[in-house]
Structures are given as C-alpha cells and as structure tokens.
Amino acid sequence: MEALTRIAHVSARVAAELTPAELKANSAAQMAGLAYGLAAIGPGIGIGMIFGKAIEAMARQPESAGMVRTTMFLGVAFTEALALIGFVAFILLKFA
Amino acid sequence: MLLTQIANQKFAQITAGLVPSAGEGRGFSFPEINSILRWKDVVPGINKVIIIGILATLIGIVLFLVAAMKDGSKAPKGARNLAEVIVEFIEKNIIMETMGKSGLGWTPFLLCVFLFVYICNIPGIIPFIQMPATARMGVPMFMALMIWVVFNATGIKHQGALGYFKGVLFPPGVPKALYILVTPIELISTMVVRPFSLAVRLFANMLAGHLLLVIFALLSQSLIQAETMRVFLIPIGVLPFGLLIFLTAFEILVAFLQAYIFTVLTAVYIGGATHPEH
Numbered sequence: 065m066e067a068l069t070r071i072a073h074v075s076a077r078v079a080a081e082l083t084p085a086e087l088k089a090n091s092a093a094q095m096a097g098l099a100y101g102l103a104a105i106g107p108g109i110g111i112g113m114i115f116g117k118a119i120e121a122m123a124r125q126p127e128s129a130g131m132v133r134t135t136m137f138l139g140v141a142f143t144e145a146l147a148l149i150g151f152v153a154f155i156l157l158k159f160a
Numbered sequence: 161m162l163l164t165q166i167a168n169q170k171f172a173q174i175t176a177g178l179v180p181s182a183g184e185g186r187g188f189s190f191p192e193i194n195s196i197l198r199w200k201d202v203v204p205g206i207n208k209v210i211i212i213g214i215l216a217t218l219i220g221i222v223l224f225l226v227a228a229m230k231d232g233s234k235a236p237k238g239a240r241n242l243a244e245v246i247v248e249f250i251e252k253n254i255i256m257e258t259m260g261k262s263g264l265g266w267t268p269f270l271l272c273v274f275l276f277v278y279i280c281n282i283p284g285i286i287p288f289i290q291m292p293a294t295a296r297m298g299v300p301m302f303m304a305l306m307i308w309v310v311f312n313a314t315g316i317k318h319q320g321a322l323g324y325f326k327g328v329l330f331p332p333g334v335p336k337a338l339y340i341l342v343t344p345i346e347l348i349s350t351m352v353v354r355p356f357s358l359a360v361r362l363f364a365n366m367l368a369g370h371l372l373l374v375i376f377a378l379l380s381q382s383l384i385q386a387e388t389m390r391v392f393l394i395p396i397g398v399l400p401f402g403l404l405i406f407l408t409a410f411e412i413l414v415a416f417l418q419a420y421i422f423t424v425l426t427a428v429y430i431g432g433a434t435h436p437e438h
Contacts, residue, residue, distance in 0.1 A: 067165055134257040134424065141421045145357045148364035155367070159193040 096157035103150020110143040188382050196374055197296065197367075212293040216279035220272070250274060254423055259431035266430060269310070274423040277303070277362065281415035284370055285408050292366040292415070297359070304359035307426050308351075315433030327436045358425055365418050369411045376404040 082090065118136035122129045199208040227243035230236070236244050250271050255263045280299060284292030294300050315324035328350050329343050383397030 130253075131257060134253070137417075137421055137424060138428065141361060141425060142357075145361050148361055148368075151364050151368055152360060155193070 092157050096154045099157060100150050100154040103153065104147050107143050107147035110146075111140055114139045114143065188379065190375070190378070196371070199291070208289075208291055209293045209296050209299070212283050212289070212291065213280060213299060216276055216293065219279055220275040246275070247271060250423070254420070254427050258424060258427040259434070263427065263431055263434070266427065270423050270427055273303070273307070273426055274419055277422050278415065278419035281366060281419055282412070284366060284373070284415060285411045290370075290373070292370055294362050294418075295366040295370045297363050300359040300362040303362075303422075304355040307358065307429065308355040311426075311429040311433045314430055318434050319436055323436065324433065354429060358422065362418055362422055365414060369407075369414050372407055373404065373411065376400045376407060380404060 114136055118132050121132045125132075201207050202211070223239060224243055227240040230238070230240040232240070247267065251264060251267055254270060254274075255266060259266065277294065280293040282292075283289040284295070312324075315328070318324075319327060329346055330339060331342065331346060334342050380397050380401040383393050383400065386393040386397075
C-alpha cells in the first residue's frame with residue numbers, strides 16, 4: 065500500500081512537471097496504443113473465422129484445396145487491411 | 161509490505177540500469193522513427209531504399225536473361241530451373257486460380273510485379289542491409305497507382321469506356337432504387353479504396369515487421385549491455401534475442417505472402433476488368 069501511494073505521488077509529480085506539449089505527446093502515445101488495440105479486435109476474429117472455415121472446407125473436400133486457399137488469402141487480405149489501417153493510425157499518432 | 165518495498169527498490173535499480181538507446185530518461189526508449197527509416201543519401205538523390213529498388217530490378221532482369229540463354233531442350237538446372245519454377249508458380253497458383261485460362265497472357269506483367277515486390281521485401285531480413293524497400297510509402301504507392309491505371313485501361317479496352325464504367329457504377333442485378341446507395345459505394349471502393357488498400361497493405365505489413373525487428377534488437381542490446389545488475393539482465397536479454405531470431409524467420413514468410421497477395425489482388429482486379437459481371 066505504502067509503495068503504491070509513493071508511486072502515485074511520484075507519477076503525480078511527474079505529470080505536474082510536464083509541459084503542455086509533452087502532455088499532448090503522452091496522451092497521443094497512449095491513444096495510439098488504444099487505437100491499434102481496438103483496430104485489431106475485429107480483424108482478429110474475422111481472420112480466425114476465415115481460416116477456420118477454410119480448414120473445414122479443405123477437410124470436407126480436399127480436391128478443392130487449391131481454390132479454397134487462394135480465396136482464403138484474398139479474404140484474409142481484405143480483413144487484414146482494417147487492422148493495418150489501425151496500425152497506420154498508430155504510426156501517425158505516435159510519430160507524426 | 162517489506163517484500164514489496166524490496167521488490168520496488170530492485171525494480172527501480174534494474175530500470176535505472178538499462179542503457180537508454182536514444183535521448184535521456186530512465187529505462188528503454190524507442191528512437192525517433194526517422195532514424196530507423198530515413199537513410200542518408202549515398203549520392204545526392206540516391207539512398208539505400210533506391211539502391212535496393214534498382215538492385216531488385218537488375219536481379220530480376222539478369223536472372224531471366226541468364227535463364228533465357230540456357231539451352232531449353234535439356235532438363236533445366238540452375239538459373240533456368242529457378243526461373244521456370246517462378247513462372248510455373250505465377251501461372252498455376254495465381255493466374256489459373258483467379259483469371260482462368262484467358263489470363264495467361266498477363267504472365268509477364270504479373271511475374272514482374274511479383275518478383276519486384278518480393279525482392280524489395282526480402283532485404284528486410286538480410287543482415288547488414290535490414291531494410292525492406294517497400295517499408296517506404298513511395299514504392300508501394302507507385303506500384304498501386306500503376307496497377308490502378310493498368311486495370312482501368314484493361315477494362316476500357318475490353319468493354320469500351322461506356323460499358324466498363326456502366327459495369328463498375330451500375331452493377332447488374334440490383335433493384336433500381338438502390339443505385340442511389342450502390343453507385344457511390346462502388347465508385348469509392350473501385351476507384352479509391354482499391355489502390356489505397358493495395359498500397360497500405362504492403363507498406364504497413366513491411367513497416368510493422370521492420371519495427372518489430374528493430375524493437376527486439378534494441379531490447380536485447382540494451383539488456384545484454386546493461387551497466388548494472390548484469391547477473392540478472394544478461395540472462396533476461398537472451399529471451400528477446402531468441403524471439404528476434406524467430407521473428408526474422410517469420411518475416412521471410414511475410415515477405416513472400418505479401419508479394420503473393422499483392423500479385424493475386426492485381427490478377428483479380430485485372431480479371432474483373434476484363435470480363436464484365438453477369
């Protein structure tokens with residue numbers, strides 16, 4: 065408990081010493097992490113579903129594996145683009 | 161209580177012992193993004209990324225020139241074997257799966273796209289070069305713009321300007337009232353989102369891989385070269401180093417997969433522009 069309050073005091077002192085520009089950079093960095101985390105949820109679920117269904121299809125009908133694989137990569141590419149746009153937002157917030 | 165205090169002190173000592181890699185401040189801080197991605201000019205106007213791009217072009221040209229000069233009547237080996245494997249991969253796994261037999265005339269174009277993107281990606285994991293040329297937006301952006309021009313021109317050539325834009329903007333089989341909604345969406349998705357996502361997908365994948373490698377390299381460097389608490393920090397530093405080697409192997413897969421996806425999407429766009437939807 066003692067240690068926690070000491071850490072809180074230290075962080076409050078650090079926050080008070082920051083200039084507005086530094087505070088802005090800090091919050092931008094925090095939001096950048098949040099932005100990428102949120103952007104990765106949907107595509108993560110989506111890519112999981114695509115791969116799962118593709119494996120199911122290949123197991124049911126092994127002769128169609130080639131076609132399923134190409135279509136699967138197409139679907140993954142479109143879904144992944146959302147997460148990557150989130151990553152670009154992260155880069156822009158953090159570094160730009 | 162005493163334990164947490166001791167742990168806190170130890171933690172503070174450990175974090176104070178990390179070598180700051182850029183600027184001052186406690187612990188590990190990431191360097192400026194420009195120091196990772198922006199290279200000094202070797203000759204005015206020519207830096208590492210451009211050299212990689214030029215080399216990628218030259219390697220592709222030389223490989224296929226050497227392969228073409230070999231005797232084709234015997235069993236292929238060496239450069240010719242490699243070239244034949246690549247051409248067969250493009251024809252069988254990319255064109256036949258997306259465009260069908262009528263698209264085989266596009267083999268040279270798609271071969272160039274695939275080889276250039278792949279050879280630009282692969283320096284990201286070659287030691288001492290360690291820079292994928294496609295991690296700078298310029299390279300993927302102009303590739304995507306070129307492909308945008310190519311698939312629109314193909315559509316106009318095969319269906320006529322009126323027929324092509326009618327097929328794109330007014331897809332058949334949609335109730336007439338819905339065109340108010342569908343037409344703007346189709347216009348944006350075909351003309352803006354396609355090249356944008358094509359470029360951003362390649363760029364962001366390679367940049368993410370590059371940053372990941374940089375982060376783990378810097379982390380293991382700062383842990384292994386720590387000034388205090390060496391007994392604890394050096395064994396810990398082995399962990400990010402192991403992950404770094406694993407990620408390097410993973411990046412080979414990503415480099416290939418991104419070149420493959422880029423080419424497949426190009427083939428899909430060209431194929432869609434060649435044959436109107438029914």
